[in-house]
Amino acid sequence: MPAFPLLHLYLTLVGARVRGQMQYRVSFALSAFGQAFITIIEFGAIVVLFSRVPRIAGWSLWEVALLYALAETSFSSAEFVGSALDDFQLRVSQGTFDRVLVRPLGAFFQVLAEELALRRLGRVLQGILVLILALHNLALVWTPDKVLVLALGLASGMVIFFSIFVLAAAFCFWTVEGKEATHVFSYGGVTLADYPLDVYADWLRRFAIFVLPLAFVSYEPALYLLDRPDPLGLPSWLRLLSPLAALGLALLARLGWSVGVRHYQSTGS
Amino acid sequence: MRTLRGGTPLLDSHCVIRTHDLRKTFRVARRRPGLLGGLRSLVNPILHEVVAVDGVSLEIRRGEMVACLGPNGAGKSTTIKMLTGILVPSGGQVEVLGLVPSRRRKQVAQRIGVVFGQRTQLWWDLPLRDSFDLLRYIYRIPDARFRHNLDQFAALLELDAFIDTPVRQLSLGQRMRGDLAAALLHDPEVLYLDEPTIGLDVVAKHRVRSFLLDLNQQRGVTVLLTTHDMSDVERLCSRLLIIDHGRLLYDGGLDEMRARLGHDSTLEDMMRQFYERTARELLADLEADADPVPASYA
Numbered sequence: 001m002p003a004f005p006l007l008h009l010y011l012t013l014v015g016a017r018v019r020g021q022m023q024y025r026v027s028f029a030l031s032a033f034g035q036a037f038i039t040i041i042e043f044g045a046i047v048v049l050f051s052r053v054p055r056i057a058g059w060s061l062w063e064v065a066l067l068y069a070l071a072e073t074s075f076s077s078a079e080f081v082g083s084a085l086d087d088f089q090l091r092v093s094q095g096t097f098d099r100v101l102v103r104p105l106g107a108f109f110q111v112l113a114e115e116l117a118l119r120r121l122g123r124v125l126q127g128i129l130v131l132i133l134a135l136h137n138l139a140l141v142w143t144p145d146k147v148l149v150l151a152l153g154l155a156s157g158m159v160i161f162f163s164i165f166v167l168a169a170a171f172c173f174w175t176v177e178g179k180e181a182t183h184v185f186s187y188g189g190v191t192l193a194d195y196p197l198d199v200y201a202d203w204l205r206r207f208a209i210f211v212l213p214l215a216f217v218s219y220e221p222a223l224y225l226l227d228r229p230d231p232l233g234l235p236s237w238l239r240l241l242s243p244l245a246a247l248g249l250a251l252l253a254r255l256g257w258s259v260g261v262r263h264y265q266s267t268g269s
Numbered sequence: 270m271r272t273l274r275g276g277t278p279l280l281d282s283h284c285v286i287r288t289h290d291l292r293k294t295f296r297v298a299r300r301r302p303g304l305l306g307g308l309r310s311l312v313n314p315i316l317h318e319v320v321a322v323d324g325v326s327l328e329i330r331r332g333e334m335v336a337c338l339g340p341n342g343a344g345k346s347t348t349i350k351m352l353t354g355i356l357v358p359s360g361g362q363v364e365v366l367g368l369v370p371s372r373r374r375k376q377v378a379q380r381i382g383v384v385f386g387q388r389t390q391l392w393w394d395l396p397l398r399d400s401f402d403l404l405r406y407i408y409r410i411p412d413a414r415f416r417h418n419l420d421q422f423a424a425l426l427e428l429d430a431f432i433d434t435p436v437r438q439l440s441l442g443q444r445m446r447g448d449l450a451a452a453l454l455h456d457p458e459v460l461y462l463d464e465p466t467i468g469l470d471v472v473a474k475h476r477v478r479s480f481l482l483d484l485n486q487q488r489g490v491t492v493l494l495t496t497h498d499m500s501d502v503e504r505l506c507s508r509l510l511i512i513d514h515g516r517l518l519y520d521g522g523l524d525e526m527r528a529r530l531g532h533d534s535t536l537e538d539m540m541r542q543f544y545e546r547t548a549r550e551l552l553a554d555l556e557a558d559a560d561p562v563p564a565s566y567a
Contacts, residue, residue, distance in 0.1 A: 012406050020394030023435070099390045101355045103407055104379040175298060175314070262357050262371070265295055266350055 006109070013113035021118070032119040039072060039126035042194075057199045063226060064195065065134035070218035071193035073127030074157025075186075080124055082162050084115035088169035093176040095267035107261055111169075138226070146225055149240070153221030156246035157193075160217055163246070163253035164189060170253070173260030185212060193217040198231045205232065213245035285366055285459055285491050286329040286352060292360035293322040293347050293515075321347040323515035324361065331458070334485045334492040336506035340544055344515035345495040349461050352493070353383055366458060379408065382452035382490075386464035389448055391436045397447045398432045401454060408455035415454060422450035425480055442473030449480060453490075460484070462494035466501055478504045499537045513544065 021028055046068060050061040059067075079086075088111070091097045100110045140146065168182035189212065197205050197219040208214040220239040223230060230236065298314035322344045329335055337345050350356040351363055354370030354377050363370060370377045384390070391400040405415045423429055426446040431439055439447065445465065452460065465481075466474045482505060484490050496502065502509065502523065509526060511519035519526065527539065 009406055013403060016392055016395055016399060016403055019399075020392065023394050095388065098350070098355050098385065098388070101374065102353050102378055102381070102383040102390075104375045105407060106375070264356070266347075266355055 009105075010109070010113050013110075014116045017113075017115055018118060028119065032122060035119050035122045036126075038123055039130065042072075043068065043126075043130055046194075057196055058231065059196045062134050062137040063222070065130055066138065066225065067196060067218040067222050068194045069127055069131035069134050070153060070157060070221060071190050073124060073131055074154055074217055075161045075190040075193075076120060076123035076127050078158045078161035078165060080117065080120040081158075082112065082165040083117040083120065084111050084113075085165040085169040089172040089176045089179040092172045092264070093267070097264065098266055101261075101264075108166075108257060140225060149221055149224045149242075152243050153216075153218075153225075156221075156242035157217035159246035159250050160213060161186065161189065163249040164212070166253040167256050170256040170260035173263045173265075189214050189217075193219065196222075209234075209238075213249060216242040216245040283331050284328050285331045286327070286364070286493065288328075288348075288352070288361065288363045289326045290361035291322055291325045291348065291351060291358055291363050292320075293344075293351060293356060294359045295319045295321055320515055322351070322358075325512065325515070325517045326361075327510060327517060327520060329491060329493060331491055332485070332489045333508060334481075334506050335494070335508045335510060336502040337493060337495045337510045337512060338497075338502065338540065339495075339512040341497075343513045345512050346463055347515075348512065349463055349493065349495060353381060353461060354378065379455065380458050382455070382457035382460045384445075384448050384452045384460070384462045384465055386445065386462070386467040389436065389444055390451055391444070391447055393437050394435060396433045396435055397428065397439070400436065400447070400451055404451055404454055410455050414456070418454050418456065419450070422453060425483065426450055426476070442469050442476075445469060445473065445477060446480075449477065453484070456488075457490065459491045459493070462492065464496055465494060466496065466498050474498070474500075481505055499540060511540075511543065519543070 043065070046064060047061065049056075050064070054060070056064065091100075091111070097107075097111075100107050100114075103110060164182075164186045168179065168186060171182055172179055192200070192204070192208060193214050197208060197215055200208075205215070208219075221242055222228075224239040230238075295318070296316050297319050298316055301309055301315070325344075325348055337348070339345050347356065351358050352365055352370060354365075354374035357371040365377050366380055368377050391397065392403065401419060404410070410418075423432065426449060428446060428450060431443050431447075434443075436444060436447065449465070462481075466477055469477065478501065481492060481494075485492055485505075492505075494501065494505070507522055509519060509521065509523055510517060526543075
C-alpha cells in the first residue's frame with residue numbers, strides 16, 4: 001500500500017488521462033504553443049504601456065509587474081489543478097457525471113482526477129518567471145515576515161481562484177446554460193488582479209475587498225511587500241488577511257459544490 | 270413464495286432493494302425565446318415541475334433477476350438512478366443493501382455494479398485493459414480476486430481479442446462486453462443494467478444474455494435491468510415491473526401477466542396492449558379525479 005493512497009490514486013487516474021491526451025499529439029502541440037504566448041503578450045502590453053507613462057496611479061513598472069505575477073501565477077496554477085472544471089457543464093449536460101456518482105470515491109476528487117491539462121504548466125512557469133524578474137528589479141529588503149506573506153499570498157491567491165472555478169462548476173448543477181457568464185469572475189477576476197486596485201472605480205474596489213476577495217490575490221500582499229501606504233486609507237492589518245479570505249471563499253465553494261451535487265438532475269436515458 | 274427460473278426455491282429471502290412511495294420531481298427551467306429571453310430566463314427562470322417517479326414501492330430479494338419495462342420517459346431510468354445514489358429522491362424511502370444510496374453513496378457504490386447501455390463507463394482513449402486496471406485501484410480490489418475475476422470474465426465474454434484495443438475503436442457489442450466486465454470486477458451484489466442490449470446485433474445480444482444468466486445463477490448476483498427488448502425479458506427474467514407515468518403498474522411474473530391479458534401471442538403484442546390499455550385507464554382515472562395530467566420526463 002502506498003504511503004499516500006489518495007495521492008497515488010490521483011496520480012494513477014490523472015496519468016491515465018494524460019496517456020489519453022497523448023493520443024492526440026498535434027492538438028497537444030498546438031495548444032501548448034498557444035498557451036506559451038498568453039503571458040508574453042500580456043506582459044509585453046504592460047511593458048509597452050509603461051514605456052509611455054512612467055507611473056500608473058503612483059505604481060512603477062516593476063511594482064505592477066509584481067501584482068501581475070502574483071495574479072497570473074496563482075490563477076494559472078489554480079486553472080492547472082482545476083483543469084476538469086472549465087468544461088464541467090458538458091459533464092452535467094451529457095450525463096457523464098453519472099459515472100462519477102456510481103464509484104466509491106468522492107465525486108469532487110474524481111472530477112479533478114479526470115483531467116490535467118499539462119499545457120497549462122507553461123503559463124504557471126511564465127508567471128513565476130515574471131515574479132522573479134519583478135522581485136529582482138524591485139530590490140526589496142527581505143525579512144522573514146515578507147517571505148511568509150509572499151508564500152501565503154500565492155497560496156491564498158491560488159485557493160481564491162480555485163474556489164471561483166469550483167463555484168462556477170457547481171453553478172452547472174442548476175443550469176448548464178450561462179456557464180460563460182461565470183468567466184466574468186474567473187478570467188475577469190485575474191485581469192482585475194493584474195493591476196493596482198486604486199485605478200478602479202470605487203464600487204469595483206469594494207466588490208474586490210468585501211464580496212469576491214480578489215484584492216487579496218495580489219493587491220494586499222503587494223502593499224505589504226512594497227511597504228506602501230494604502231492609497232485608499234484602509235487599515236494595514238487588512239493586507240495580512242489573504243489566508244482568511246481564501247479560507248472563507250473555499251468554505252463557500254465547498255458548500256456550493258455539495259449542495260449542487262444533491263441537486264444534480266442527470267439527463268434522460 | 271417466488272421461485273427463480275428453473276424452479277429452484279429462493280434460499281435467501283433477504284431483501285436487497287426496497288423502496289416505499291419513492292418519488293422524483295424535476296424542476297425544469299423553460300427558456301424564453303431569443304437572446305434577451307435567454308438572459309431573462311437566467312435571472313428569472315420559468316420553472317415547471319415534471320413528475321418523473323410518482324410513488325413507486327417495490328421489494329427485490331437477493332438473487333432475483335427482474336426486468337423493468339415501460340415506454341420511453343416512463344421513469345425507469347430515474348428510478349434506477351435513485352437506486353444507485355445518482356439522484357436524490359424528492360420523497361419516499363429507498364434502501365439498497367440496507368443503506369440509503371444518496372446518503373451512503375460510496376458504501377453503496379462499492380457493493381453495486383452499474384451498466385448504462387448508451388453511455389460507457391470505460392476510459393475512451395485507453396486500451397480496455399487499462400480501464401480494468403484503473404477500476405482495480407478505484408474499488409481497491411485485492412490482486413488475486415482481480416486476476417481471478419478478469420480471467421473468468423475474459424473467457425466468458427471473449428475479451429482477449431480486443432482487450433488491448435483503445436475503447437473508442439471497439440464495436441458496440443465489444444464495448445458492451447467490456448462494460449459488463451468492468452461493472453463486475455469488484456464482485457458487486459447487485460447489478461443494474463439500463464438497456465444493456467440496445468443497438469446490439471443478434472449474436473452480441475445472445476452472448477450478453479447468456480453471460481447475465483450465468484452470472485445470476487453461478488454468482489447469485491441480483492440483477493435489475495431496464496429494456497425495450499421483449500426477448501431480453503423472455504430469456505432472462507421471471508419477474509416483471511411495468512412502469513408508466515412514473516407509477517408502478519404491474520409487479521409480478523411473466524406467466525401471470527400472460528394469464529391476466531388472456532393472450533397467447535408474443536410478449537411484444539401483450540406489452541403494446543398493456544401500455545395502451547393502462548394509458549387509457551390512467552386518462553380515465555385522471556379525468557375522474559380532475560388532477561393535472563402528469564407530464565412524462567423525456
